[in-house]
Amino acid sequence: MTNIFRVFSAISGWTGRLVLKPLLYIVDLSVFSLLALRDWKKNNSLFRRESYRNIVSQIIFTGIDALPAITFLALIAGFLFTFRLIALVDSVGGADDLVDILVNVIGLEIGSLIAALILVSRTGSAIVVDIGNMKLHGEIEGLEFLAININDYLITPRLLSCAISQLVLTVYFTSITMLGGILLSSIVLSAGHIQLLTLLLTAVNTDMLAAFIIKNLLFGFIIGAAACYHGLNVAKSPTEVPQQTQQAIVNSLVMIFVLDGLMGIALLT
Amino acid sequence: MSLNPIIQCSQLMANTSPFKYCGEALDFNIEQGAITVLTGADNMGKNDWMKTLSGIYYPLSGTINFFGSNALQFDSNERGLLRKKLAYVTEELSLMSMLSGIANVMLPAHYHRLADREQIRVKALDLISRLGVKSGLDRLPADMHKDERFLLSIARALMLNPEALFLEKPFAMLDAVSEKQFKQFLLHKAKQDNMSIIVSTQDFDFISQYADRILLITQEKLFSFAGSDDFLNCNNTIVAEFIRKANH
Numbered sequence: 001m002t003n004i005f006r007v008f009s010a011i012s013g014w015t016g017r018l019v020l021k022p023l024l025y026i027v028d029l030s031v032f033s034l035l036a037l038r039d040w041k042k043n044n045s046l047f048r049r050e051s052y053r054n055i056v057s058q059i060i061f062t063g064i065d066a067l068p069a070i071t072f073l074a075l076i077a078g079f080l081f082t083f084r085l086i087a088l089v090d091s092v093g094g095a096d097d098l099v100d101i102l103v104n105v106i107g108l109e110i111g112s113l114i115a116a117l118i119l120v121s122r123t124g125s126a127i128v129v130d131i132g133n134m135k136l137h138g139e140i141e142g143l144e145f146l147a148i149n150i151n152d153y154l155i156t157p158r159l160l161s162c163a164i165s166q167l168v169l170t171v172y173f174t175s176i177t178m179l180g181g182i183l184l185s186s187i188v189l190s191a192g193h194i195q196l197l198t199l200l201l202t203a204v205n206t207d208m209l210a211a212f213i214i215k216n217l218l219f220g221f222i223i224g225a226a227a228c229y230h231g232l233n234v235a236k237s238p239t240e241v242p243q244q245t246q247q248a249i250v251n252s253l254v255m256i257f258v259l260d261g262l263m264g265i266a267l268l269t
Numbered sequence: 270m271s272l273n274p275i276i277q278c279s280q281l282m283a284n285t286s287p288f289k290y291c292g293e294a295l296d297f298n299i300e301q302g303a304i305t306v307l308t309g310a311d312n313m314g315k316n317d318w319m320k321t322l323s324g325i326y327y328p329l330s331g332t333i334n335f336f337g338s339n340a341l342q343f344d345s346n347e348r349g350l351l352r353k354k355l356a357y358v359t360e361e362l363s364l365m366s367m368l369s370g371i372a373n374v375m376l377p378a379h380y381h382r383l384a385d386r387e388q389i390r391v392k393a394l395d396l397i398s399r400l401g402v403k404s405g406l407d408r409l410p411a412d413m414h415k416d417e418r419f420l421l422s423i424a425r426a427l428m429l430n431p432e433a434l435f436l437e438k439p440f441a442m443l444d445a446v447s448e449k450q451f452k453q454f455l456l457h458k459a460k461q462d463n464m465s466i467i468v469s470t471q472d473f474d475f476i477s478q479y480a481d482r483i484l485l486i487t488q489e490k491l492f493s494f495a496g497s498d499d500f501l502n503c504n505n506t507i508v509a510e511f512i513r514k515a516n517h
Contacts, residue, residue: 130367133366134365134366137361137363137366138359138361138363139363139364139365139366141359141363142359142361142363142364142365142422143365144352145325145352145356145357145358145359145426146352146353146356146376146377146380146425146426146429147349147350147352147353147377147381147429148376148377148380149349153380
């Protein structure tokens with residue numbers, strides 16, 4: 001009887017830890033992000049130009065510098081997804097079905113996810129390594145000795161720039177993917193497919209647009225928050241940097257896919 | 270020299286100090302414009318004392334007052350203000366690796382919006398030239414010599430016009446010429462600008478020529494001396510043994 005109780009206790013304890021760990025991680029990350037935003041708000045005014053200097057420089061790194069890679073991938077995605085979807089659906093459905101599929105699959109899902117994957121692998125990992133190394137070399141301690149608030153100077157600019165960059169990169173990626181695929185199909189399959197461009201613009205409603213904006217801002221925010229959080233978790237050893245980078249990437253991707261799934265369900269209902 | 274104390278310690282015990290201590294020497298003040306030296310053998314916790322005296326660490330026991338106020342009662346804003354008044358330069362020379370030399374020096378004044386960009390740049394260049402760094406200010410810290418990084422760290426710390434400057438082992442990375450020039454700079458800061466200088470070092474030349482107060486940290490106790498003569502002529506066997514070993 002005692003053995004059964006022990007086994008049951010071990011299983012329930014393991015299950016409890018399994019459930020609690022991700023929940024506690026989300027709580028930690030939320031508190032970390034809110035404190036960072038609070039400190040930024042305390043030291044900056046929303047209407048002062050200097051407040052955005054760090055954010056702008058981060059956006060240049062996160063968004064602008066990523067444009068060549070995004071353009072290349074968007075052109076390939078245009079062929080892989082848009083062109084092939086048009087070719088497949090064109091033979092079985094009408095133009096309305098095709099537009100619906102393009103808006104929901106490419107516009108609301110694939111564009112956001114691929115932009116997020118690029119942001120995680122490119123910017124997220126760079127932020128963890130950057131902040132982790134700064135922590136190791138005492139640079140963060142040095143800033144604190146100068147009464148420089150880390151949340152204000154380092155963390156919030158990265159959170160906000162990731163959020164803004166994710167939105168802008170997704171818009172850019174989706175536009176190129178759609179445009180590239182439709183142009184290719186109008187050349188290869190039928191010249192009439194060029195009309196899809198105008199149909200797509202009219203098919204987007206305000207609910208979809210709001211969901212698109214909120215989703216991408218949240219994706220970017222999650223990527224930035226996880227990267228900064230894990231970067232600051234580096235304590236003493238250089239071996240912690242790759243470990244924290246790996247955790248940040250995996251955790252960001254899991255949270256993004258779960259959030260995407262939840263938002264998909266919410267949109268359907 | 271003014272005798273206005275900026276830091277008052279009473280039965281102070283430094284945080285994470287590696288030995289037990291009891292005695293009178295923990296009651297002391299750091300005066301404005303004085304040069305205070307913390308010395309002792311390696312691994313005696315000099316940097317822990319430095320960080321406790323500068324308000325970075327909370328003391329293990331006892332009280333420490335900064336500018337007349339008890340550090341234990343400071344809120345986060347007051348601790349932030351304290352950091353502006355008490356500059357601290359570690360031996361790790363933690364300049365921001367992504368910023369150039371001049372940008373590093375300008376950073377604190379720029380962050381705290383002490384003046385416009387051009388005024389900050391002029392002040393930074395003035396401090397840098399007084400410290401003897403002549404060129405390569407647009408390079409990243411990784412491309413600089415260690416002594417240049419050290420002097421730029423000092424310049425960066427001084428940009429906020431602090432009342433006291435804490436330096437961990439400051440002479441270890443300077444050549445003989447730079448060292449002499451830097452010691453003169455510290456003396457000028459203390460005596461002309463009335464800035465308190467607190468240094469952890471084993472440099473006996475500096476101790477004998479410049480120190481107004483010496484704190485010797487040993488495993489048994491902490492000794493306090495009002496000037497180098499008291500220190501060098503002390504009959505205590507622990508002190509005499511330390512001086513003998515250090516001189517050899």
